[in-house]
Amino acid sequence: MxxxxxxxxxxxxxxxxxxxxxxxxxxxxxxxxxxxxxxxxxxxxxxxxxxxxxxxxxxxxxxxxxxxxxxxxxxxxxxxxxxxxxxxxxxxxxxxxxxxxxxxxxxxxxxxxxxxxxxxxxxxxxxxxxxxxxxxxxxxxxxxxxxxxxxxxxxxxxxxxxxxxRIKSSPSHLSLGEMAARLQDQLATLIPPRKHYTMYYSTRDANAHLLRPPQGLRTFFREYYHAKSADWVANSPHPLPSASASALAELPHYYIMLRDQTMPEAVMNVRHLHEGVPAWLTDEELSVYVTEYSRTGFQGGLNWYRCATDAKWSSELEVxxxxxxxxxxxxxxxxxxxxxxxxxxxxxxxxxxxxxxxxxxxxxxxxxxxxxxxxxxxxxxxxxxxxxxxxxxxxxxxxxxxxxxx
CATH class of the missing domain: 3.40.50.1820 (Alpha/Beta hydrolase fold, catalytic domain)
Incomplete structure (x- = not known):
């Protein structure tokens, strides 16, 4: 190697x-x-x-x-x-x-x-x-x-x-995984229905979506990095009033996704060709990420989110x-x-x-x-x-x- x-x-x-x-x-x-x-x-x-x-x-x-x-x-x-x-x-x-x-x-x-x-x-x-x-x-x-x-x-x-x-099972003593599942249910009732990106990253299909995006892996990486950078003018972060589903819906679609979207679809077309390549991530540097993830896939990193959203793994941290x-x-x-x-x-x-x-x-x-x-x-x-x-x-x-x- x-x-x-x-x-x-x-x-x-x-x-x-x-x-x-x-x-x-x-x-x-x-x-x-x-x-x-x-x-x-x-x-x-x-x-x-x-x-x-x-x-x-x-x-x-x-x-x-x-x-x-x-x-x-x-x-x-x-x-x-x-x-x-x-x-x-x-x-x-x-x-x-x-x-x-x-x-x-x-x-x-x-x-x-x-x-x-x-x-x-x-x-x-x-x-x-x-x-x-x-x-x-x-x-x-x-x-x-x-x-x-x-x-x-x-x-x-x-x-x-x-x-x-958790001393006992009650709404005030939920594990991180249980809270994530409850939030997911609440987000699904919004119009349009939504889902949390960590729950999406925990699904079986997420790796395939990221590895074989419709826009191609290089374009997906470029769009994803752009969407979460200061270069995307739509980013205007500020504190939210609560952790309710309706308040979280104000977050961009790369955090609170449309229910039927994949992540590549959520960030598709956030960049325009005339915006060029940022100095902080050249095409040559981007190629490192594209080459490495095309070889290994994304499942290693996605497993972090699976453990974080699954009560079996999050509850052990209660110690x-x-x-x-x-x-x-x-x-x-x-x-x-x-x-x-x-x-x-x-x-x-x-x-x-x-x-x-x-x-x-x-x-x-x-x-x-x-x-x-x-x-x-x-x-x-x-x-x-x-x-x-x-x-x-x-x-x-x-x-x-x-x-x-x-």
Missing amino acids: PDEPAVSPLPSGIRSRHLALHDLNLHILESSPEINPRPGSSKPHLIILLHGFPELSFSWRKVMPPLSQAGYYVVAPDHRGIGRTTSVNSPAGQISFDDDLTPFCMLSLVKDVVSIVYALDYDHVTALVGHDFGSLLAGYCALIRPDIFRSVVMMSAPFPGSPTL FSGKRIAVPAMFISGEKDWGTYQSPGVAESMKERVCERMEDEDFVLIEGAGHWVQQEKSDAVVENLLRFLGKVEDSFMKGDQTNPPI
Whole structure:
């Protein structure tokens, strides 16, 4: 298996290799400082970057070199079932809908990230950064193992915290999966009838729809990335008054879909030929996503949503009910990203309840960016990450007792 992403060469300073982790041959991109800037430390501090869906480790290509130039060892993996990461049970990289879901549940994904840390011969991570679904994974990593993940940055998807422990079955004690199913029923009563994208992504047919869209895979990727970026003028995100079906219907069709639509149909024709190719995602860069997903399919990433919307898998997280993220936390999103508001009240809860140490200045909405913020406005993302990291490391140097020194 070749080590570099297909078609487009990696930016200078980024290398590609594989790590052997329990049942995985895990692909990572890495970027190291030329000189360890911290005298007395045997190796540079580690940052791990977790991508979302439908993305790859390649999505961090613009962020990695400047972070390593600032003195950090930066690693971005392809998640299980995605890109060039393969399992011993699926060496060709193809994942079937009928495969065991256990490796894709949240606790298994957290185990994957912990395993990366140890495989790199580290015992902690200075900052764990997650985007989109990677934000949810980063949040759980920090919640469950604060001894390893010393700070966390969640991007483009606010972290809701662990689900409430159900003492009894009642409308006020529903699992995440049960709540998703109930919302789906309510959305179906709207005119026209709707459905939630996470429930659609959990269906058997979703992979085939995404892999063989009517407009072709390249055009679908271009339209999907455009629809969720700041380039699409129809994106005008704002807080919603409630989580009712009627309020959620205000979200774009790539979140609250028409009941009979596929995702490729939901974003079809959002771009016009005269709009050209954005500088943040060239045709050459787009080819990396098209080539990798055409080879593996989308089922590996879709399995995340299946576990999140199925009560069998979401209920196991109730063991962490009431537990808060104790390490320093940051949230970054694009100002034009509906992802900040797609779950009403979650962003506010993340700041005020779920995270013990998220300062107001560390809830950042970057102007001129949409959902793909680290690709659309990488310079601003790097600037905010380095500002946050500076504060985190200063607090450790001053003897902050809430975390062991790094």
